[in-house]
Amino acid sequence: MLLGVIADDFTGAGDIANTLAKGLPGQGGLVVTQYLGVPKVKADRSVEAGVISLKTRSSPVEDAVEQSLAALEWLRNQGCEQFVFKYCSTFDSTPEGNIGPVAEALATALGVKGVIACPAFPTVGRTVHQGHLFVQDRLLSESSMRHHPLTPMTDSDIRRWLAQQTRDPVGLVNTEIVRSGSGAVRSALDAAAADGATMVICDASLDDDLVTLGRAAAGHRLITGGSGIAIGLPANFLRSGKAAGAVTAFCGVDGPEAILAGSCSATTRHQIAVHAAGHPIMALDIDAAMAGRLDVGAILEFAAAHRGNAPLIYSSDDPLEVERLQKRYGREKVAETLDDLFARTARSLVESGVSRLVVAGGETSGAVAQALDLDALSIGPEIDPGVPILIGGKGRIALALKSGNFGAPDFFAKALKQLQQGQMK
Numbered sequence: 001m002l003l004g005v006i007a008d009d010f011t012g013a014g015d016i017a018n019t020l021a022k023g024l025p026g027q028g029g030l031v032v033t034q035y036l037g038v039p040k041v042k043a044d045r046s047v048e049a050g051v052i053s054l055k056t057r058s059s060p061v062e063d064a065v066e067q068s069l070a071a072l073e074w075l076r077n078q079g080c081e082q083f084v085f086k087y088c089s090t091f092d093s094t095p096e097g098n099i100g101p102v103a104e105a106l107a108t109a110l111g112v113k114g115v116i117a118c119p120a121f122p123t124v125g126r127t128v129h130q131g132h133l134f135v136q137d138r139l140l141s142e143s144s145m146r147h148h149p150l151t152p153m154t155d156s157d158i159r160r161w162l163a164q165q166t167r168d169p170v171g172l173v174n175t176e177i178v179r180s181g182s183g184a185v186r187s188a189l190d191a192a193a194a195d196g197a198t199m200v201i202c203d204a205s206l207d208d209d210l211v212t213l214g215r216a217a218a219g220h221r222l223i224t225g226g227s228g229i230a231i232g233l234p235a236n237f238l239r240s241g242k243a244a245g246a247v248t249a250f251c252g253v254d255g256p257e258a259i260l261a262g263s264c265s266a267t268t269r270h271q272i273a274v275h276a277a278g279h280p281i282m283a284l285d286i287d288a289a290m291a292g293r294l295d296v297g298a299i300l301e302f303a304a305a306h307r308g309n310a311p312l313i314y315s316s317d318d319p320l321e322v323e324r325l326q327k328r329y330g331r332e333k334v335a336e337t338l339d340d341l342f343a344r345t346a347r348s349l350v351e352s353g354v355s356r357l358v359v360a361g362g363e364t365s366g367a368v369a370q371a372l373d374l375d376a377l378s379i380g381p382e383i384d385p386g387v388p389i390l391i392g393g394k395g396r397i398a399l400a401l402k403s404g405n406f407g408a409p410d411f412f413a414k415a416l417k418q419l420q421q422g423q424m425k
C-alpha cells in the first residue's frame with residue numbers, strides 16, 4: 001500500500017476512494033479499497049491506496065483524535081508512504097474541532113509542518129478564494145450549510161474558522177501562488193512551516209489548481225482536504241513507477257432494493273421530493289422514534305410491500321422542524337436515536353434479502369455501514385460526481401452511500417438502476 005487515507009465519514013471515504021480510483025483522464029487511477037473502520041487484519045497486497053472510513057466528524061474531539069491515530073498506525077504498518085486526512089468539501093466542523101485537532105495530531109505523529117489544507121471540489125461547486133470557501137456562487141456561510149443539524153457553518157473564512165480549532169497559526173497559499181506552479185506552492189508551504197504553521201489553507205477553484213497542489217504534494221507525508229485534493233495524487237505514484245494502476249471489472253447486483261435518507265440537506269430533500277413523484281416514500285415519525293414507539297417491523301413491511309418500486313424511508317426534514325426536535329430532545333440524543341434506528345432498519349432489510357441499498361447522509365451512511373459489518377468495499381463506477389458504486393459483504397451487497405449535498409435530482413432511482421446493471425470501468 002502506497003497511499004493511506006483517513007476519512008472522517010463514510011460518504012466522504014467513498015468520495016475520495018472514487019477520485020483515487022479514477023485518477024486523471026487518460027492516466028488512470030490506483031487500486032483502491034475502502035475499509036469500514038480500522039481493519040483488524042492486514043490489507044491484501046494488491047491494494048495501492050487504502051481508505052479508512054471513520055465516523056469522527058461529529059464525535060468528541062478526543063475520540064476523533066484517538067481513532068484517527070489508530071488509523072494512521074494501521075496504514076503505516078501496511079507500508080504507506082503518504083497519508084491524506086479527508087474531511088468535507090464544506091469544511092464541516094465546529095469551533096472545537098474536529099478538523100484542526102485531528103490534523104495537528106496526525107502532523108505531530110508524522111513530524112511535519114506546512115501541511116496543505118484544501119476542501120475545494122470544483123466539480124460540485126466548492127471553491128476556495130483567499131481562504132474563503134464558496135458553495136457555487138455563495139459564501140459557505142450564506143449557503144444551506146448555515147443550517148446543518150450537527151455542524152452549522154457560519155463563517156466562510158476557513159482560515160479563521162480553523163484557527164479556532166488549532167494550537168498553531170494557520171497559513172494561506174493564495175490563487176496567485178497556486179497559479180505560479182507547484183514549485184511556488186512548495187516554497188510557500190515551507191515558508192508557512194518556518195512561521196510555525198502546521199495547517200496551510202490553499203486556494204483552488206479549478207481542477208487544474210488541484211492538479212498543481214497534487215504535484216506540489218509529491219513526497220509530502222501528510223495532505224488534508226476534500227476529495228479534490230486527491231485528483232493529482234495517483235499521477236505522482238504512476239509517474240514514479242511505484243503504482244501499476246487499476247483496471248477493474250464490475251458486475252451489478254440483482255436483488256431487492258431500498259433507500260434510506262437521514263440527510264436534511266436541501267439537495268437530499270429535493271431528491272426525496274423528485275423520487276416521491278413516481279415511487280413510494282415513508283416518512284419516519286421522529287417523536288415516536290424518540291419515545292421508543294417506532295417499530296422497525298412497520299418499516300420492513302413498507303419496504304417489502306413496495307419491492308421493485310424503489311421504496312424510500314426518510315427522516316429528513318426542513319431546518320425549522322430539525323431545530324424544534326433538537327430543542328425538545330437535544331441534538332446528540334436525536335442523532336443517536338436516528339443512527340440506531342437506521343442501523344437496525346438496514347440490518348433487518350439485508351436479513352430480509354435486500355441486496356441493493358442507497359443511503360443519503362454521511363452520519364446515516366456510517367451508522368448503516370457499521371451495522372452491516374462489511375469490513376472492506378471495492379470501488380465500482382461513479383454514479384454522480386463523488387458517489388461511486390460500492391460492493392462488499394459475504395452476500396455481495398451493492399451500496400451507494402451519498403453525501404447529503406451530492407447527486408442529481410433523480411439520484412435515488414438512477415443509483416438503484418446502476419447498482420443493478422453495473423458496467424465496466
Ligand SMILES: Nc1ncnc2c1ncn2[C@@H]1O[C@H](COP(=O)(O)OP(=O)(O)OP(=O)(O)O)[C@@H](O)[C@H]1O
Pocket residue numbers: 009011012149150262263264265286315316317321322323325326334335336338339360361362363364365402403404405
Ligand atoms: N428529522 C430530523 N430532525 C432532527 N435531526 C435529524 C432529522 N433527520 C435527520 N437528522 C439528523 O441530521 C443528521 C444528518 O447527518 P448526515 O451526515 O446523515 O447528513 P448530511 O450531514 O446531510 O450528509 P453529509 O455528512 O454527507 O454531508 C443526522 O445526525 C441525523 O440524526
Ligand SMILES: O=C(O)[C@@H](O)C(=O)CO
Pocket residue numbers: 009011012013015016087088089090121226227361362386403404
Ligand atoms: O467532501 C464532501 O463534500 C463529501 O465527500 C463529504 O464528506 C460529505 O459527507
